[in-house]
Structure formats: structure tokens, C-alpha cells
Amino acid sequence: MSRNHELFARAQKTIPGGVNSPVRAFRSVGGTPCFIKRALGPHFWDADGKRYVDYIGSWGPMILGHLDAQVLAAVETALTHGFSFGTPTEAEIEIAEEICKLVPSIEQVRLVCSGTEATMSALRLARGFTKRQRIIKFEGCYHGHADSLLIKAGSGLLSFGQPTSAGVPDTVAQHTTVLEYNNLEQLSETFASIGAEIAAVIVEPIAGNMNLVRGAPTFLQKLRELCTQHGALLIFDEVMSGFRVALGGAQALYNITPDLTCLGKIIGGGMPAAAFGGRREIMAHLAPLGAVYQAGTLAGNPLAVAAGLATLKRLQAPNFYEQLQTQTARLTEGLAQAARAAGLAFSTDHIGGMFGLYFTARPPTCLAEVANCNLEHFNAFFHHMLAAGFYFAPSAYEAGFVSITHDAAVIDATLTAARAAFSALND
Numbered sequence: 001m002s003r004n005h006e007l008f009a010r011a012q013k014t015i016p017g018g019v020n021s022p023v024r025a026f027r028s029v030g031g032t033p034c035f036i037k038r039a040l041g042p043h044f045w046d047a048d049g050k051r052y053v054d055y056i057g058s059w060g061p062m063i064l065g066h067l068d069a070q071v072l073a074a075v076e077t078a079l080t081h082g083f084s085f086g087t088p089t090e091a092e093i094e095i096a097e098e099i100c101k102l103v104p105s106i107e108q109v110r111l112v113c114s115g116t117e118a119t120m121s122a123l124r125l126a127r128g129f130t131k132r133q134r135i136i137k138f139e140g141c142y143h144g145h146a147d148s149l150l151i152k153a154g155s156g157l158l159s160f161g162q163p164t165s166a167g168v169p170d171t172v173a174q175h176t177t178v179l180e181y182n183n184l185e186q187l188s189e190t191f192a193s194i195g196a197e198i199a200a201v202i203v204e205p206i207a208g209n210m211n212l213v214r215g216a217p218t219f220l221q222k223l224r225e226l227c228t229q230h231g232a233l234l235i236f237d238e239v240m241s242g243f244r245v246a247l248g249g250a251q252a253l254y255n256i257t258p259d260l261t262c263l264g265k266i267i268g269g270g271m272p273a274a275a276f277g278g279r280r281e282i283m284a285h286l287a288p289l290g291a292v293y294q295a296g297t298l299a300g301n302p303l304a305v306a307a308g309l310a311t312l313k314r315l316q317a318p319n320f321y322e323q324l325q326t327q328t329a330r331l332t333e334g335l336a337q338a339a340r341a342a343g344l345a346f347s348t349d350h351i352g353g354m355f356g357l358y359f360t361a362r363p364p365t366c367l368a369e370v371a372n373c374n375l376e377h378f379n380a381f382f383h384h385m386l387a388a389g390f391y392f393a394p395s396a397y398e399a400g401f402v403s404i405t406h407d408a409a410v411i412d413a414t415l416t417a418a419r420a421a422f423s424a425l426n427d
């Protein structure tokens with residue numbers, strides 16, 4: 001029996017479902033999750049010693065590949081100074097300055113430990129600032145697992161066919177209105193009828209939790225206009241897209257200025273760090289300055305800050321994003337070509353170091369279209385690639401990630417395996 005099977009059997013005794021985050025289980029694709037022991041660059045190795053090319057990248061953070069030398073050195077240095085102090089540190093100022101420089105809509109920023117905390121805190125701040133309660137979110141966008149955001153919330157829930165989590169009180173859910181992504185008309189109608197109640201609209205400007213779905217520029221611009229017009233705050237949840245699609249995030253690509261931005265994943269460089277920030281006038285409502293309470297024992301943890309800061313510095317190397325984008329395009333265009341050659345209905349999209357694979361003829365624009373992709377084909381493709389040593393996300397509702405260490409040789413090897421996988425789908 002494989003070591004992965006043994007470990008999974010053992011894990012299920014003391015850990016619900018054997019995993020500490022549901023998306024790690026192979027529930028939608030079937031089979032046994034791999035227990036990973038170590039990683040380097042674009043690869044990781046499982047408990048049986050089998051090597052995989054990693055297209056999950058810890059679900060986004062590992063944009064530099066695993067164990068980047070400069071990040072490792074920064075963490076090693078921080079490690080010798082102490083793990084946590086519960087006091088302010090100079091490195092927290094440095095990373096705050098770096099974030100404000102790279103994402104100009106952020107004038108002030110607060111560090112937290114997870115993306116969930118970032119969005120949850122941003123919402124509380126938006127409600128405290130506007131003195132309104134209603135939140136608008138979009139179907140298929142995931143913003144972490146806070147109660148008010150766990151409604152029609154993308155990948156993890158979608159993989160299990162549940163629109164909304166149990167355990168969310170009706171009295172909380174009633175303040176969240178869920179609209180269709182990229183639906184301009186529905187958005188305008190909603191603002192026309194309840195605009196004065198809306199505290200904030202939270203959106204993934206480039207959605208990555210229902211596979212990859214681009215926000216249409218007209219949709220996001222309209223959103224900005226309507227929020228300004230009605231006194232609601234626009235929150236860009238860039239926990240995934242931040243530093244992933246471009247150095248300045250999706251807001252730089254679309255040239256749209258949100259009121260608040262949530263960051264995570266890459267800003268911790270693989271350690272638990274996330275952040276929310278925005279206009280100074282809004283951020284001034286946070287404790288200890290203002291009446292909106294928010295706190296964290298390990299917020300701004302020295303090891304996480306060291307990893308994050310070193311990562312942000314590496315991303316500013318000349319042509320980093322051009323190179324990342326070129327490598328990602330080599331993968332997605334190669335896959336599209338291979339699938340076409342095999343006569344499959346298949347399409348791809350990519351932005352920066354993020355990509356979508358769709359078993360349908362054209363990239364989807366909303367959740368309903370994602371749900372129409374051929375799931376059987378996806379599952380067969382996933383398992384064929386996994387067996388060949390290429391680890392894609394175990395769900396058709398996830399985006400994929402390329403790191404700067406996924407070079408031409410790694411990608412070409414992936415394409416060779418994919419050709420075999422695609423032709424097997426036709427048998």
C-alpha cells in the first residue's frame with residue numbers, strides 16, 4: 001500500500017476528513033490526496049518519494065517557487081532573532097511601506113494572519129465607516145470563510161455542491177446580497193433599488209475561486225461609479241490576484257481605484273500573513289484610533305513579515321512579470337493547442353502567473369458558465385496528469401498557478417504529458 005494511503009487512513013481518525021482545509025481532499029475528483037514532504041523550485045515530493053510539478057503553489061503564495069534562496073535567507077535571519085514578540089517591530093513598517101508603494105490605493109495597511117481575517121475585518125470597517133449594514137458579493141467569488149461572506153462562495157463549497165455553508169445564521173445572511181458576476185444590468189438595478197443601504201461591494205476583480213474568470217472592464221468600472229455615486233465602499237479582494245496578475249494587482253491592470261483592498265497569499269511568501277488597507281480616512285476608523293475593533297496576537301509575526309518582505313522585493317526584479325507571463329502563456333497556449341489537436345472542446349486563459357483551464361469551447365464569464373464545463377473530462381485529465389507527476393488543483397473550480405521557476409523545460413514536459421492525457425480522453 002502506498003504511504004499516501006496509509007497516512008490518509010491515519011489522518012481521518014483525528015482530523016475531520018483527514019485534511020485541515022477542505023480543498024485539499026480529493027472529494028470532487030476522487031482518490032487519495034498526496035501527503036507532501038518537501039519542495040524545491042517548481043517541484044514537490046510526496047510521502048512515497050514521488051516527484052510532481054506543482055501547479056498549486058500552496059494555492060497562490062509560491063510565486064517564486066519553493067525555497068527561494070533570498071526568502072529562505074531572510075527567514076533564517078529572522079528566526080535567530082525570536083519567533084514572536086507581541087510588540088511593534090521595524091520590519092512591519094518596512095512591509096507596510098512596501099505595500100503602500102506597490103499598491104497606491106493603499107495609504108494605510110493593517111497586517112493580519114489570513115485572507116479570511118482580511119476580508120472579515122475590511123467588511124466590519126466598511127460597515128463602521130458607512131454606518132450601513134448591507135454587503136453585495138458575487139456568485140462564485142470566495143472571500144474566506146467569515147459568516148457574512150460564506151454565501152454562494154466559490155471553489156471549496158462548489159466542489160461539494162453546497163451553495164452556502166450550514167451554520168450561518170439567517171440574521172447574518174440576510175445582510176448579504178449575492179449578484180451574478182459580470183452582470184451589469186443586475187448590478188445597476190440593485191443599486192437603483194437599495195443603493196442607500198449598501199455599506200460595501202466586495203469583489204474579486206479577477207476571480208480565481210470558480211476557476212479563473214476575468215471581471216469585464218465595463219463591469220468593474222460600473223461598480224466603481226455606482227459605489228461612488230451611492231456612498232458605498234468598493235472592496236477589491238486581491239488576496240489571490242494581488243502581486244499575482246501584476247506587481248500592482250488587478251487594480252493596476254484595470255486602472256481602477258478601490259476604497260479598500262484585501263491582500264494575502266503572496267504577501268506572506270508561504271507564511272501566514274495577509275493584510276487589508278486603503279484610504280487613510282477610512283483606515284482611521286480602526287482601533288486604536290477609531291471605533292472599529294480589530295486585533296491579532298500573531299498579526300505582523302516577524303517570520304511571516306520577513307518572508308513576505310523578501311518576496312515583495314524579489315518581485316520587483318526587472319522583467320519579473322513579463323517572464324512569468326511568458327512562461328504561463330507557454331503552458332496555456334500549449335495546452336489549448338494539444339487539446340485542439342485531440343479534437344476536444346477546451347479553452348484556457350491566463351493573466352500574469354495565474355491560469356484557467358476549461359473543458360468548454362470558450363472561457364466562461366460567470367459561475368453558471370463554469371458549471372457547464374465537462375467535469376468528467378476534467379477529472380480524467382486531472383488523474384492522468386497526477387499519475388504522470390503533474391499536480392493540478394483537484395477541482396475544476398480552481399485557478400492554477402505558475403511560479404518563476406516553472407521554466408520552458410518544466411512546461412514542455414507538462415505539455416508532453418498533457419498530449420497523452422487529452423488523447424486518452426477521446427478513447
Ligand SMILES: *Cc1c(COP(=O)(O)O)cnc(C)c1O
Pocket residue numbers: 113114115116117119142143144145204208209237238239240241264265274
Ligand atoms: C484564498 C482567498 C481568501 C481566503 O484567504 P485564507 O488565507 O485562506 O483565509 C480570500 N479571498 C480570496 C480571493 C482568496 O483567494
